[in-house]
Amino acid sequence: MSATITVVGLGSGNPDRLTLGIMKTLQRAAKVYVRTLSHPVITALEDLGVKMESFDQAYESHDTFPEVYDYIASALIQTSQTEGDGSEIVYAVPGHPMVAEATVKLLRERCSKQNITLTVLGGESFLDEAFVRLGFDPIEGFQLLDAAELRSSLIQPQLHTLIGQVYDMFTASEVKLALMEIYPDEYEVIVGHALGVEGEESIVRIPLYELDRIEGYGNLSLVYVPRSDDDQLRHRTFARLHEIVGILRSPEGCPWDRDQTHESIRKNLIEETYEVLETIDEDDPEHMQEELGDLLLQILLHAQMEEELGTFTVYDVIQGLNDKLIFRHPHVFGENLAKDAEAALQNWEQMKAEEKRRKGLDPEKASALDGIPRDLPALMKAYKLQKKASKVGFDWDDINGVFQKIEEELAELREAVAEGQSPDEQALELGDLLFAVSNAARFIQADPEEALSRTNRKFVTRFRYIEEQLEAQGKTVHDSTLDEMEVLWQSAKQISSPDGDDKP
Structure with missing residues (x-):
């Protein structure tokens, strides 16, 4: 006959609400253990002669509630084993034993493994x-x-x-x-x-x-x-956003939204992405918040179209992303450790390769250039292609090799122009030069897209300075000479910040 732990609920605080069965259990027990004496029913039980021993001291000797609950469950099991087979320990908890009572949850998990019979008697819950x-x-x-x-x-x-x-x-x-x-x-x-x-x-x-x-x-x-x-109370929830997009696409929704297809709003996804990038460049968090919302809308619309076809929902997208993030970060969600960002990136690449194996693909047979989106902006794509190639050793030893390649491609472009070659041929030589120039970015650890974006912003700021100065003189760029604009251009350069961006 195994030992028994009987758990009873002391109810919400009114002793008149205790069941007759619980009262009999408490009164017949040789000793009752209670999680805490801080409960209104305790005084009434003492008046009835119920002898109790509490675990209140555990709250003082442990730092966290989980530690307290673990201690109580362990102590009850140890006492039960010490008492021997056929013994019964009564453990009383506030409220109902199965409502917000962590110690009972632990007992339910552990008693069967220790060959202890656990009996839970109800009680009035709060x-x-x-x-x-x-x-x-x-x-x-x-x-x-x-x-x-x-x-x-x-x-x-x-x-x-x-x-x-x-x-x-x-x-x-x-x-x-x-x-x-x-x-x-x-x-x-x-x-x-x-x-x-x-x-x-x-x-x-x-x-x-x-x-x-x-x-x-x-x-x-x-x-x-x-x-x-x-x-309005649900407007901060993703579920409400999903619901609104579904309404817009429904027969009772917006005619324009309802008529859209993946192809018709394809360009919107690209445009909204660039508008987000602009807010990043401008360091404008308030505007960024708005533009991120616009970008999120595009994602929801594409997902909603597939949901209507029954292929997947946006929640499938979220699940897939969650699974991918956890799988590719074993150093965060698993036992592997990454001492720095480089090690973390190596983990990421290893798990990407493992994902391909699970899909039946052989990473060893894939092209070294696989994984680069077809429609990336050309400068960004050139950078990524060169970065992929460099990982398998197709690269110069140092940046001097890149400089020589730039000079070689520049000479070929000069020659194509001087010889009056066709526009297509000249454009090809120009592309070779741009490709070579973008290769220098890796060696100086710069993103060529970002570098060119900064130069674009710098040019816009300086050119607008020229327009403003000319306007102050009662003139425009249309009726000014190149020499006049060059003087103002040099003046604009004088107020540029050292990093190439312009001061406010």
């Missing part, structure tokens, strides 16, 4: 009192969240939300910050203390921003956030 005292029906939609693990991504405004284990004002502050990512500062929330306990119950309605400004938080405190059908 949820029962919450439904009654706060006056809402969970059938309308309900979620119970732990204050210690609360994240805004878990919150669904269309559901009644109870947040338990709000032990103190610090925890209340963390809850407030998470809620304020979804709800407005003035949104009314309800704080309940010791619900259903005569003489101790307190129910306070306050605006959200005051959540950590009131007193009274303790072991029997919770926060209730009433449900709302206001769509």
Whole structure:
């Protein structure tokens, strides 16, 4: 006969709510272990002669709640084994044993492995009192969240939300910050203390921003956030964005959005990407926020078109990306370590090769130039092609070889122009020169696209300076000489910052 641990629930705090079966179990036990004596029922049990030993000291001797719960579960199992077969240990916890009780979860995981019979007797949960005292029906939609693990991504405004284990004002502050990512500062929330306990119950309605400004938080405190059908509360959620795009593409939606295809909005994806890049170059976070939204819309529209065909949804896209990020970062999500960025990049390349093997592809048979998008801007593509080739040894020893190649290609371009070769032939020589020039970028560790973008911005700033100075003189670039503009150009160069960008 194996040893037994019987877990009973002490209810929400009112001793009159304890079941007859639980009372009999507590009274017949030689000794009762309780997680904490900080519960309104304890005094009534002592009056009835129930002998109890608490684990309150564990909270003082351990740094975190998980450590406390692990200690309690281990101690109960050890005591049960010491008592021997046929013995019964009674362990009493606040509320219902299966609601927000980590020690019981640990016991359920461990007892069977130790040949210990675990019996769990119910009890009134704080949820029962919450439904009654706060006056809402969970059938309308309900979620119970732990204050210690609360994240805004878990919150669904269309559901009644109870947040338990709000032990103190610090925890209340963390809850407030998470809620304020979804709800407005003035949104009314309800704080309940010791619900259903005569003489101790307190129910306070306050605006959200005051959540950590009131007193009274303790072991029997919770926060209730009433449900709302206001769509504005969901506007910070990805689910709402997905829903809106679906509506726009529906028969009852926008005729323009409904008529679009992958091909018709293909150029929009490119344009929005460049608009995001412009905000990065301008260091304009507010504008960047808006443009990232426009780019995200393009992604949602393309995904929605495929969802309508039944091929995939945007959530399949997200899952695929999550799986890829975790798989390609074993140094973060696995046991492999990366001491620096170079090692991390090596891990990334190794896992990419492993992905190909899992798809039935042989990385050894693939071209060294595979993986570069066909429609990349030409300068960026040239840089990536050269970088790929260099990894297999097709490269110069140093930058001097690149300089010689640039001079060689420049001479060939001069010759093509001097000989009056066809425009196509001259263009080919120009392409060779640009390709050679972009190769220098790797040796000086510069991105050629970014370098040229900076020069473009510098040119625009200086040319506009010329226009402004001419306007001050009552002239325009159209009625000015090259010499006049050259003087102003040199003046504009004098106010350029050392890094090549212009001062404000």
